[in-house]
Amino acid sequence: MKRHLISAADLSRDEAILIMDTTAELASVAGRPIRKLPTLRGLTVVNCFYEDSTRTRTSFEAAAKRLSADVINFSAKGSSVAKGESLKDTALTLEAMGTDAVIIRHGASGAAHTLARWVSGSVVNAGDGTHEHPTQALLDAFTMRQRLCGGERGQGLDGLRVTIVGDVLHSRVARSNVLLLHTLGAEVTLVAPPTLMPYAVGTWPCKVSYDLDAELRKADVVMMLRVQQERMSAAYFPSVREYRRRYGLDAGRMALLPDHAIVMHPGPMNRGVEIAAEVADSPRSTIVAQVSNGVVVRMAVLYLLLGGAGEGAGA
Amino acid sequence: MCAMRPEPGHESGAADALGAGWKAVLTPEEIRRALSRIAHEILERTHGGEGIVLLGIPTRGVDLARRLAERIGEFEGTQPPYGSLDVTMHRDDLRLRPARALRRTEVPPDGVDGKTVVLVDDVLFSGRTVRAALDALNDLGRPRAVQLAVLVDRGHRELPIRADYVGKNLPTARGEVVRVHLAEIDGEDSVLLGERAA
Numbered sequence: 001m002k003r004h005l006i007s008a009a010d011l012s013r014d015e016a017i018l019i020m021d022t023t024a025e026l027a028s029v030a031g032r033p034i035r036k037l038p039t040l041r042g043l044t045v046v047n048c049f050y051e052d053s054t055r056t057r058t059s060f061e062a063a064a065k066r067l068s069a070d071v072i073n074f075s076a077k078g079s080s081v082a083k084g085e086s087l088k089d090t091a092l093t094l095e096a097m098g099t100d101a102v103i104i105r106h107g108a109s110g111a112a113h114t115l116a117r118w119v120s121g122s123v124v125n126a127g128d129g130t131h132e133h134p135t136q137a138l139l140d141a142f143t144m145r146q147r148l149c150g151g152e153r154g155q156g157l158d159g160l161r162v163t164i165v166g167d168v169l170h171s172r173v174a175r176s177n178v179l180l181l182h183t184l185g186a187e188v189t190l191v192a193p194p195t196l197m198p199y200a201v202g203t204w205p206c207k208v209s210y211d212l213d214a215e216l217r218k219a220d221v222v223m224m225l226r227v228q229q230e231r232m233s234a235a236y237f238p239s240v241r242e243y244r245r246r247y248g249l250d251a252g253r254m255a256l257l258p259d260h261a262i263v264m265h266p267g268p269m270n271r272g273v274e275i276a277a278e279v280a281d282s283p284r285s286t287i288v289a290q291v292s293n294g295v296v297v298r299m300a301v302l303y304l305l306l307g308g309a310g311e312g313a314g315a
Numbered sequence: 316m317c318a319m320r321p322e323p324g325h326e327s328g329a330a331d332a333l334g335a336g337w338k339a340v341l342t343p344e345e346i347r348r349a350l351s352r353i354a355h356e357i358l359e360r361t362h363g364g365e366g367i368v369l370l371g372i373p374t375r376g377v378d379l380a381r382r383l384a385e386r387i388g389e390f391e392g393t394q395p396p397y398g399s400l401d402v403t404m405h406r407d408d409l410r411l412r413p414a415r416a417l418r419r420t421e422v423p424p425d426g427v428d429g430k431t432v433v434l435v436d437d438v439l440f441s442g443r444t445v446r447a448a449l450d451a452l453n454d455l456g457r458p459r460a461v462q463l464a465v466l467v468d469r470g471h472r473e474l475p476i477r478a479d480y481v482g483k484n485l486p487t488a489r490g491e492v493v494r495v496h497l498a499e500i501d502g503e504d505s506v507l508l509g510e511r512a513a
Contacts, residue, residue, distance in 0.1 A: 018416060025401065025417035034454040037404040303404070308414030 004116045004123040005301060008134040008180040013156060016184055020142050021153050022300035023293070029066065030296065039307050040069035043100040050076040050106040055267055055291055056126050060103045063298035087111065091118040101306055122305045130170050130231065136266055137176035139297040141184055143286050144221055147262050158185035163215045165191045165247060166225030166274050169198050170232070173266045174225055178206045191215050193247060195236040212247055216256040223264040224249050224275045240273055250276040254284065262286050341483060341506035346466065349482035350379070353464055354386035356480050361431055366459070368427055369397040372436040372448055373418035378499045379466060380435040396423030400434070402447035422455055432458040437495040439465040442476035467506055469493050
């Protein structure tokens, strides 16, 4: 493993599979009477969240605590950031306190990359603007392997057909997933309104389509993305109703999927916009499994980044 | 849908990695006899193997635990439950090496509470792996007693730990390397003694 986890593109196939294998072994810890391992005892992990988050922050916190690390939670609200402190000064402050890893979520793309130059510990990107969210991609890939590939050790996702639908333009989850799933051998197709497709999507290692119904018929996995209204400064589609008609997943559309296919959503969901409530609550939906896998994947990432000595791949 | 790729080999690897100067200290026959004797000793010490669980420490301890369980099953008619116990997360030397891949922990469905757990490993050396195993076991439950069975005890303990059942006591120099090969992983049974590569 490298020292930081900034982008899903940093991971080689072997490293990504090592993380998934480690996750599979750590998953058994959740079923034990004592859900704690002593591995990161004495290490300090800072959760540095400049943007709102429920599941990612709590999931990183739970992961670090289950490995016995000390966790400091730091959010922009109620900190000196509200008084105008820059990212660099905050980083230097945290550095001076002695931290072994910084988990950062920030509204600016590239924030985690920049932070990695200023701190000596590991940096884990927990979402930077519309750029990347690598641990989400890892937990999605792990959930796919668990549900569709039998979850054997050493496996990739070769030949798996994954369709990612919705607001790709603003989605760091989509970008990280495309990069990671491609590394693992899956075939990814993006489906979105033309206005919500990124400018240089032609250079991404995936296919692009505007016809959801045709793609659903051949998908093993359909991943619905949230329409990120908070990042939309212009009108990208005429109305929510029209978006739902053309790109929303309702029970009728779900019936087009092959029998084994699963429905994923990184959360938080807009029920009734990109995904109908009956789809979100159906047995095909892996949304709850994604959350519980999220804690374990983040344990695996923290263990592999911090558990050993210095750099070098462990296998 | 999802093609498999073979898992890369790990740890000591197969016989092709061995150079000259390795000498066999246990033959397949001797290993078989040693395991039979240990199986008898376990039965004797635990009054017929009541309430025992065999837990092997990956990698080779797991195969040894399974073999012991099968041997006990042949002798007594009922096979005791067996499983594996990964100790990686409890090791004291984690920070000295790059992060290691985890191995499987599989505890029999009845758990370890109130049972006599026999830990099984291939080589007993510093005792640090066994200490980690005792900690790992602690997180799984509260056994009535814990015992230790090893195929080879090579000495040089760094902790107050001893084995209850030993296949062979093998006096070694600290710089020497003991390698256990088992048919399940390495294609053949043997215990080899050699010099550490310079």
